[in-house]
Amino acid sequence: MRTKLGLLLVVLAAAAGVLWSLGLGFPRAPEAVDAVRVRRGDLEVTLAVSGVVEARAVDLAFQVPGRLRWVVAEGQQVAPGQVVAALEAGELEADAQQARHAQRAAEGEALRAQAQVRAALEEVRRAQAATDAARAQVQQAEAALRGAQARLAELVANPRPEDVRQAEAAVKSAQAAWEQARQVLEAQERLHREGATSRAQVEAARAQHDALLAQLQQAQAQLHRVRAGPSREAVAAAREQVRQAEAARQAAASQLRQAEAALQATTAGLDQARAVALAALERAAQARAARRAAEERLARAVLRAPFAGQATRVYLREGAVVSPAAPVLTLADASRWVVAEVEEADVGKVRVGQRARITADAYPGVAVPARVVQIAGQVDTKVGTRVVRVRLDLEARTPLRVGTGVDVDLVIRRVPGALLVPLEAVVSAADGGSQVYRVEDGVVRVRSVKTGERNEDQVVVLDGLREGDLVVVAEPGRLRDGQRVRVRSVR
Numbered sequence: 001m002r003t004k005l006g007l008l009l010v011v012l013a014a015a016a017g018v019l020w021s022l023g024l025g026f027p028r029a030p031e032a033v034d035a036v037r038v039r040r041g042d043l044e045v046t047l048a049v050s051g052v053v054e055a056r057a058v059d060l061a062f063q064v065p066g067r068l069r070w071v072v073a074e075g076q077q078v079a080p081g082q083v084v085a086a087l088e089a090g091e092l093e094a095d096a097q098q099a100r101h102a103q104r105a106a107e108g109e110a111l112r113a114q115a116q117v118r119a120a121l122e123e124v125r126r127a128q129a130a131t132d133a134a135r136a137q138v139q140q141a142e143a144a145l146r147g148a149q150a151r152l153a154e155l156v157a158n159p160r161p162e163d164v165r166q167a168e169a170a171v172k173s174a175q176a177a178w179e180q181a182r183q184v185l186e187a188q189e190r191l192h193r194e195g196a197t198s199r200a201q202v203e204a205a206r207a208q209h210d211a212l213l214a215q216l217q218q219a220q221a222q223l224h225r226v227r228a229g230p231s232r233e234a235v236a237a238a239r240e241q242v243r244q245a246e247a248a249r250q251a252a253a254s255q256l257r258q259a260e261a262a263l264q265a266t267t268a269g270l271d272q273a274r275a276v277a278l279a280a281l282e283r284a285a286q287a288r289a290a291r292r293a294a295e296e297r298l299a300r301a302v303l304r305a306p307f308a309g310q311a312t313r314v315y316l317r318e319g320a321v322v323s324p325a326a327p328v329l330t331l332a333d334a335s336r337w338v339v340a341e342v343e344e345a346d347v348g349k350v351r352v353g354q355r356a357r358i359t360a361d362a363y364p365g366v367a368v369p370a371r372v373v374q375i376a377g378q379v380d381t382k383v384g385t386r387v388v389r390v391r392l393d394l395e396a397r398t399p400l401r402v403g404t405g406v407d408v409d410l411v412i413r414r415v416p417g418a419l420l421v422p423l424e425a426v427v428s429a430a431d432g433g434s435q436v437y438r439v440e441d442g443v444v445r446v447r448s449v450k451t452g453e454r455n456e457d458q459v460v461v462l463d464g465l466r467e468g469d470l471v472v473v474a475e476p477g478r479l480r481d482g483q484r485v486r487v488r489s490v491r
Helices: 002-021 090-156 160-194 199-228 234-300 346-349
Strands: 031-037 039-054 057-062 068-069 083-088 302-304 311-314 328-335 337-343 355-360 365-377 380-382 385-394 403-421 432-441 442-454 459-465 468-474 485-488
Touching: 039 346, 039 355, 039 385, 039 442, 068 328, 083 328, 090 234, 160 199, 160 302, 337 403, 346 365, 346 385, 355 385, 468 485
Parallel strands: 031 485
Antiparallel strands: 031 468, 039 337, 039 403, 057 328, 068 083, 083 302, 311 328, 337 385, 355 365, 355 403, 365 385, 380 385, 403 459, 432 442, 432 468, 442 459
């Protein structure tokens, strides 16, 4: 009897446990859950890859040895051309200053030498002009001498037959003209006595008659002189003209010789001035080269930023001894980019201009927009995989540091106006489909859904839910259909 009673009690306890687990019997407190509203929006389908933040970076070093006088602080931003480090350079500065003074002195000497060349050149021009004028005077004197000699030769020569014939022809022509004028005058006087002409016409005929008579007398005198030959006085005068012309020619020749000697002397002076100026210009060029060399040596005692950026590392401090080519600091470009590694099988999904989001565990909550700008032309082989390097330029200022490992979500395509739920709200059903736990009046109901495109955070619901429905998130599989719940938060 006791055995049967004990067995009955065990069965009753087991039944009570089953009823309690099924929510029957004594009531249980509602399960606290987190939920989210089904919403409509745009889904971005992404390809998740990893990458590293990179930037242009260079190690800056001096080319000459020395002692470090000053260096920029680590982390400081610098502009292009800004001095970031300098050596103690008192002696170099003195050398550069001395070279500048020497250059100014040499250039001043060259300017004075060039002025002397210009003055000598002007003297040569004046001497050349004097020589040309003297040569012209010689030519004129020689022409005058030849003319005087020709006249003298004509005087001392016997009368030539052609000169006599020319003089006789002139007399004959003048005689005929005068005879005609005399006849005209007699006719005018007769007509005037008869009252047929005026007194003025008579006077005009008389004037013409007298002029032709004078010409006749001149022609007769010339014929007489030709036939008689030159006088002693004329020959003596012609000889004197020849003597004077010869003296003038000799004087002009003497002046020409003096002018040519002066031209030769000034030309020699010009050549000498040019030689002096050339030497002065050479010294000035050497002084400029020495000044440039001194300033270059001084410039090598200063390091300047080749581009805008940040001094990410400073290796030496003030007072340290610097060796040539030993890095003093590292300068990184202010601009950043990301180099991601895409598996060879996925590289066909990537294109230049494609948008992406950059996130990093070191900077939670920070998402930096980026865009693909370059896809490598070769595949790199790594341990267990083959990847292609892809460069993305960041499109916003970022706190990401050079070398930071980042997650890159490449946007493959965009599904606009889709019904969306968080990926964590969807669980696998026993039949291989998908289901969600929808909250209805404080009770969860299992609903089968048809899903479409998804990314790492959300999934598109094609059927089974409506916009505004409330579904459970955060391990909904631990619930059962019909279980009472209390919504703790709605995202």
